[in-house]
Amino acid sequence: LEAIATDPSQPIGRIEILQPAERAQILTGWNDTAHPVPESTLPALFEQQVANAPDAIALVFEDSSLTYGELNARANQLAHHLIAQGVGPESFVALALPRSLELVTSLLAILKAGAAYVPLDVDYPKDRLAFMLHDASPACMICNSFTAQLLPQGTPRLQLDDVALVSTLAAAPDYNPSDLDRSQPLAPSNPAYLIYTSGSTGRPKGVMGPHSGVINRLLWIHQAHPYGPDKPSIAKSSVAFIDGTTEMLGPLLLGSPLIMASPQAAKTPTDLVALLKRHRVERITLVPSLLANLLEQHDALWLGDCRLWIVSGEALTNELATRFKEVLPQAQLLNFYGS
Secondary structure, three states: OHHHHHOOOOOHHHOOOOOHHHHHHHHHHOOOOOOOOOOOOHHHHHHHHHHHOOOOEEEEEOOEEEEHHHHHHHHHHHHHHHHHOOOOOOOEEEEOOOOOHHHHHHHHHHHHHOOEEEEOOOOOOHHHHHHHHHHHOOOEEEEOHHHHOOOOOOOOEEEOOOHHHHHHHHOOOOOOOOOOOOOOOOOOOOEEEEEEOOOOOOOOOEEEEEHHHHHHHHHHHHHHOOOOOOOOEEEOOOOOOHHHHHHHHHHHHHOOOEEEOOHHHHHOHHHHHHHHHHHOOOEEEEOHHHHHHHHHHOOHHHHOOOOEEEEOOOOOOHHHHHHHHHHOOOOEEEEOOOO
């Protein structure tokens, strides 16, 4: 007030409204989050889990499951094939597959080859998909016979259900690719993904995430809310969003069984709840509107095994948070979106 009275004509932005201690807290104290991040890559962390527990269940989809050893071998075969096609660090591979074992296998294979994956949701308009493919210029696209029909032409395709490719992959090496196999060494600073924004403010924008950034995020979550072999996690979000990446790679790299929701279960609350109960899922990420639906339709008898609920993608209201604690007092609710 003294500053305003002294010079009423001065712009409000020039007036210091914080005490020195408050300014230091806001600008320095709250932003002092630096901590060491391992000099590693996503394939290396996954392969460490494979070495630790090759016979443990890594991935479950509908009535099928894969151990760490089986999933790693399949991903390695596709990774070696990608490398033979010239794919490596600093290149991109489009990923256009429905929710399935093959989706997870292919994502891991792209990372093992050293490339970054570009997730494509075939439900997007074709002009958006065409823009993304033109903008990213991927070396190739991994798809199947169904998604291939829905995608723009022009990008070389690896159609996983093609008989010739199936035979080729079956004969490919299944050992872990190393920098000796890749076109150049894979570094923590290399991109792991290229995910496009919604484009709500104009054209979609590609956002690259390096291996080190993904590892930083996953290890922070693991430190605060540990993964473990007795703590199944569910993946229901699209990999076209960062939450889908976290849902998938967190459990696989840090030792929890990953339950992959089918396309039907990911969109149908009743089927999703049945999946939670069937596999005694302990961790889920979802939007608040879906959480509200689940709390309205189901009680703790169905939802009680899930102890960690992460909301993202929409604003969380105080009313919903209060309702959550009423229905699931023993569970924890984390807001990853903000206010």
